[in-house]
Amino acid sequence: MVTDLKTLLTAHAGRGHELFARHINPQLVRVLRTIGFDRNYVSGEGAILYDDAGEPYLDMLAGYGVFAVGRSHPKVVKAIREALELSYPNMVQMDAPLVAGLLAERLLSYMPQGVDTVFFTNSGTEANEGAIKFARKATGRKRIIYWDHAFHGLTTGSLALNGGAEFQKGFGELLPGATKIPMGDIEALTAEIKKGDVAAFIFEPVQGKGVYVAEPTFYAEAERLCRENGVLTICDEVQTGFGRTGRMFAHQHWNLSPDIVTVAKALSGGFIPCGAICYRRWIYDRVFTDMEHCVVHSNTFSRNVLATAAGLATLDVLEEEALVENAAKMGALITDGVRSMADRFEMLSEVRGLGLMIGIEFAEPRSLRLKAAWKMVHALNRSLFAQMITVPMMKRHRILTQVAGHNMDVIKLLPPLIIDEANVVRFLEAFEDVVADCHKFPGSAWKVTKDLAAASAKAGRATRMDSSNP
Numbered sequence: 001m002v003t004d005l006k007t008l009l010t011a012h013a014g015r016g017h018e019l020f021a022r023h024i025n026p027q028l029v030r031v032l033r034t035i036g037f038d039r040n041y042v043s044g045e046g047a048i049l050y051d052d053a054g055e056p057y058l059d060m061l062a063g064y065g066v067f068a069v070g071r072s073h074p075k076v077v078k079a080i081r082e083a084l085e086l087s088y089p090n091m092v093q094m095d096a097p098l099v100a101g102l103l104a105e106r107l108l109s110y111m112p113q114g115v116d117t118v119f120f121t122n123s124g125t126e127a128n129e130g131a132i133k134f135a136r137k138a139t140g141r142k143r144i145i146y147w148d149h150a151f152h153g154l155t156t157g158s159l160a161l162n163g164g165a166e167f168q169k170g171f172g173e174l175l176p177g178a179t180k181i182p183m184g185d186i187e188a189l190t191a192e193i194k195k196g197d198v199a200a201f202i203f204e205p206v207q208g209k210g211v212y213v214a215e216p217t218f219y220a221e222a223e224r225l226c227r228e229n230g231v232l233t234i235c236d237e238v239q240t241g242f243g244r245t246g247r248m249f250a251h252q253h254w255n256l257s258p259d260i261v262t263v264a265k266a267l268s269g270g271f272i273p274c275g276a277i278c279y280r281r282w283i284y285d286r287v288f289t290d291m292e293h294c295v296v297h298s299n300t301f302s303r304n305v306l307a308t309a310a311g312l313a314t315l316d317v318l319e320e321e322a323l324v325e326n327a328a329k330m331g332a333l334i335t336d337g338v339r340s341m342a343d344r345f346e347m348l349s350e351v352r353g354l355g356l357m358i359g360i361e362f363a364e365p366r367s368l369r370l371k372a373a374w375k376m377v378h379a380l381n382r383s384l385f386a387q388m389i390t391v392p393m394m395k396r397h398r399i400l401t402q403v404a405g406h407n408m409d410v411i412k413l414l415p416p417l418i419i420d421e422a423n424v425v426r427f428l429e430a431f432e433d434v435v436a437d438c439h440k441f442p443g444s445a446w447k448v449t450k451d452l453a454a455a456s457a458k459a460g461r462a463t464r465m466d467s468s469n470p
Contacts, residue, residue, distance in 0.1 A: 013052065014040055034455040035387060036395045044071035047416045047423055049400070057398040058426055060415045065239045065357075068266035069317045070418040076269035079313035083305050090305040100303035103311045107278060110248050112257035117284045120302035121275040124238030124264035125153025128202070130277045130297055131260045132157045132175070135200035135232045138286040143177040145192050145201040145231075147184075149209045149405070152202060152236055161202055164209060166406045183207060184214030186221050193229045200260075201226050202234040205250035209405035211352055211359025211412055219254040232259040232283070238275070239357070242266040243318055243417050246328030246355030253354065259283065269314040274307035323417040327355040330419050334358055337428040345435050346370070349409075358413040359404050360431075362386070365439075373441040377449045382407040384449045388438055389431075391448050397430035 012019075017038055021029035032038040040052040047070055049057040062068065069076065089095070104118035119134075121127045132144060146152070149163040159168060160175030168174065179198075181188035192198055201222065206213050226233050235258035240250035242263070247253055249261065260283070264275030288294055301307075318324060331354070338351045338360055347370065349363035362385060364374050377384050386403040389411050393399045404410035415423070437445035 013042075016040060034452060035391050037400075046070040046072075047419050055398060057394075057400060058423060059400050060413050060427060061400045061402055062414050062416045063270055064265065065244060065414045066265045067270040068242050068244065068417045069269050069314055069321075069323065070416045071270065073269055073314075073317055075317050076271060076310050076313045079309045080271055080306055083309040088305050091301065091303075093300075097303050097305065097308070099305050099308040099312070103308040103315075104276075106312060106315055107263070107276060111261060111278050112251075114257070114280050115259075115261060115278050117279055117281050119277040119279070119297065120308070121264070121277065122273045122299065122301050123153070123275050124236075124262065125155045125158045126299070127238065127262035127264055127275040127277050128152045128158040128161070128234075128236060129155055131200070131202070131234045131262050131279075132161075133297060134260065134277065134279060134283055134287050135234060138283040139199040139230065139232060141197050141199035143179055143192070143195075143198045144175070145179050145181055145189060145198055147203055147207065148180055148182050149207060149212070150180075150183075150202075150204060151208050152204075153238075164406060183212060184218045186218055186225070189222055190225060193225060193231055196229075198229075198231045200232040200234050202236060204236045204238075204240065205253070205256075206240050206245060206354055206357055208239050208412075210361075210408055210410050211357060211404055213352065213354065216254060219251075219256055223256055223258070234258065234260040234262065236262050238262055238264045239414070240354075242314070243324035243327050244355055244357050244414070245353075246324065246331060248318075248324055250354065267314060268307050268310035269317070271310050272304070272307040273301070274311055318417075321418070326419075327417045330415075330417075330421075330424055331355040331358060333421065333424045334413065334427065337424070338431065341432055341435065345439055347374070347438060348435060353413075356413070356415055356417060356419070360411045360413070362389075362409040362411075369441050370439065373446055377446070380449065380453045384452060385409050386411055387452055388445050388448050389434055391452070392434045392437065392445065393430060396434070397426075399427060399430050 017029050017032065041049050042052050043050045047059055049059050100120060107118055108116055119130055121130060135144065136142060144161060146161040147163055150161060151164065152158040152161045154167060157175050160178040162168060163180060179192055181192060189201065223233055235251045235256065237249050242248065245253065251258055260277060260279040262277055267276065268274035288296060335351045335358060342348050346365045346367065347362045350361040352359050365371050383403065383406060386409055390401050390403060393401050402412050404412035437443055
């Protein structure tokens with residue numbers, strides 16, 4: 001068997017979707033083919049992906065925020081290559097690796113005063129799982145409060161704290177004591193905390209599903225309430241961290257001082273899975289109580305040299321290239337540009353978010369013809385309208401965007417923090433073209449929904465037939 005990667009990729013070029021459907025996730029491939037996202041990408045640099053025909057695509061998703069410093073950043077590549085060439089002893093396990101210590105020290109320099117300890121993980125959901133455990137052990141309480149529509153991951157504990165039932169359905173009881181409240185509802189939070197058995201309140205400072213931000217007064221009031229009642233605050237910065245919102249961490253917008261901050265995604269520049277739990281030493285002391293319990297929470301691949309070296313390089317890039325400031329500047333250009341279209345497009349309802357975490361929401365129009373079309377589409381499928389934006393953005397303009405969540409008329413943008421004004425102009429011109437089409441009924445944009453509905457129905461029939469085979 002040929003194991004040279006370049007030779008393998010050349011020999012099997014164009015087979016990615018076939019093999020993925022056969023051996024990994026056929027339903028995902030059906031979705032990609034239905035919405036026209038089944039491209040064969042062969043390289044990526046900065047904010048641009050290239051397919052096998054050499055066509056460039058502007059990536060406004062950045063791997064769900066992973067590629068904050070852009071794809072294939074040379075400084076991060078150099079750090080990983082150096083780590084490999086050094087033959088540095090990796091994952092000895094009974095060891096205290098220097099590179100992990102250096103990254104921990106660097107991470108904590110951005111954290112609130114008193115957050116002075118790091119536990120490294122492999123992902124955001126794993127970081128949130130650890131935070132749940134630490135909070136329950138440190139407080140001796142069981143319940144975790146979370147927001148409606150939250151997304152904290154898809155492993156069992158973090159899944160229990162997801163506000164979307166579409167992810168939880170069919171998986172049985174997940175985490176006893178998980179309690180959902182409406183986002184930003186200080187009275188609901190107060191009522192739950194006053195029961196005296198709450199270990200922690202976990203929240204995304206900017207909610208990923210739909211890109212929602214609570215009223216500014218909520219954050220400080222919630223932190224005060226939790227602190228007075230011995231409830232830990234867990235700030236999930238997995239997607240909002242590392243400059244995404246125009247601050248190094250989103251909680252800094254409200255001068256918060258959470259007890260636990262979870263991070264991942266952008267930490268290693270997109271090359272190696274890497275996450276972390278940043279927390280207070282008194283919490284550590286109640287979890288890792290003595291030498292016998294020094295590995296009461298552990299994993300195999302955390303603290304590995306490649307991930308932590310990439311993390312150090314990524315932090316260098318964020319600072320040296322002023323990407324946090326660029327996120328604030330480019331985010332304002334995008335939001336201002338989209339808002340300037342609102343007077344011309346009646347379905348364009350709201351633009352919200354912080355920095356380069358942006359949600360664009362559409363709403364039912366006033367004019368009778370468009371109102372009828374809107375209702376028809378939503379009767380077919382509540383998620384269809386948003387695809388009227390994402391599909392032509394991809395097919396016609398080669399720009400990747402995403403629907404912000406199930407049954408939402410919201411488009412979400414998470415571009416790399418390196419995007420420049422030329423990228424912003426390209427996006428805004430394409431977006432205006434697609435939205436203008438949506439305001440012409442009948443028209444090509446509305447045909448997209450008909451085609452998607454038909455393709456979805458066909459895929460559903462194929463799935464049912466496939467499932468009948470042994």
